[in-house]
Amino acid sequence: MSAEPERPRGRGRPRSTEADEAILTAALELFTEGGAGAASMQAIAARAGVGRLTVYRRWSTKEELIAQAIESARADIPDPDSATLAATSLPDLIERVLPGAAETLARPGFRALLAQTLGSTQTxxxxxxxxWDHHIEPRRRVSMALLERARDAGDLPAGTDLEVLVDMMVGAVVYRVLQPRPLDAAEAERFLRAVYTQAGLLKDPAADG
Amino acid sequence: MSAEPERPRGRGRPRSTEADEAILTAALELFTEGGAGAASMQAIAARAGVGRLTVYRRWSTKEELIAQAIESARADIPDPDSATLAATSLPDLIERVLPGAAETLARPGFRALLAQTLGSTQTxxxxxxxxWDHHIEPRRRVSMALLERARDAGDLPAGTDLEVLVDMMVGAVVYRVLQPRPLDAAEAERFLRAVYTQAGLLKDPAADG
Incomplete structure (x- = not known):
């Protein structure tokens, strides 16, 4: 990661020129439609309406470009800044991101993108x-810190394996989104609530009533 | 499903002729290597060394054939029969399948197959x-019955959303297997134990010591 140019991370899309936006959009569309095989640097440049050199000036490999294009698809799941993270309880943070996350999960394009991303791990x-290195791992470190805080505060059992808990929460969402019957936004929100509740991070609404 | 010829389900591979075995193996290899695009009925027949009619006599679509080929890759995770299911506690059932499951998860071919299977949901x-209909759903119904028994016995909290719990357990495994650093068999077994422990289905070994 140290050889990478600095970019803002974990706040949706980086600030970028119009050409960058067009390139990311073209890469995202081509990858979502046809997978990594269809998203060559040449095809991306052509669809974006720029020269190949313009693409290479910004991204040295198509893998880096596609990875950032994948990230750009979740721009409407905002990551809270560190002051908010420090000042807000975990349940409140979850409530804050939940509606946007549910909307994203219900988008057919997101489902297609997820399938292509996981499919590409083989090819x-x-x-x-x-x-993983540029976008998932940094976000995962933030999640781990929040979960450690919750465990230290006694909101999660002391013996909780937090890495496994993260894999169960993220994995549930990935797996559910790819099942044959897609979720609409309301179902996605209920599903996310149920996952966080099962994980012990939200209160069971039935227990309150 | 009613139009399907009857086959034994949920016990690994169906009894089949030598040609069937060769066809399933060819389908599995072609799909794992190159995805659904590479696994045409013609290519499968050619690799299996049989005529196309032989394939069509047994499977009317390539999707049905590939689905059964995917299933054949998990033949070493045996599904217990119903007498065993009725007579065995859930923790003991988990202990019984766990080593075989861990071996399967650690196989590079399984990882590749999982990636192609999830990738194909888009294309x-x-x-x-x-x-899903022929292999996951029947197995899921068995899992749900076992989890209901555990919940009725008080081994899981009364309010547990069992569908979500299944998605969290299966999802965790799917997601972990596809992460950049693959698991070896010992790591896969530890991971599975940690998932079942977090789900409340195995006792935390730290709590015993």
């Missing part, structure tokens, strides 16, 4: 590697 | 549909 492993 | 949705 083009460097895409998932780049996406 | 060839009928494969996942067939795999």
């Amino acid at each position: 083009h492993p460097r895409i998932m590697r780049a996406y | 060839h949705p009928r494969i996942m549909r067939a795999y």
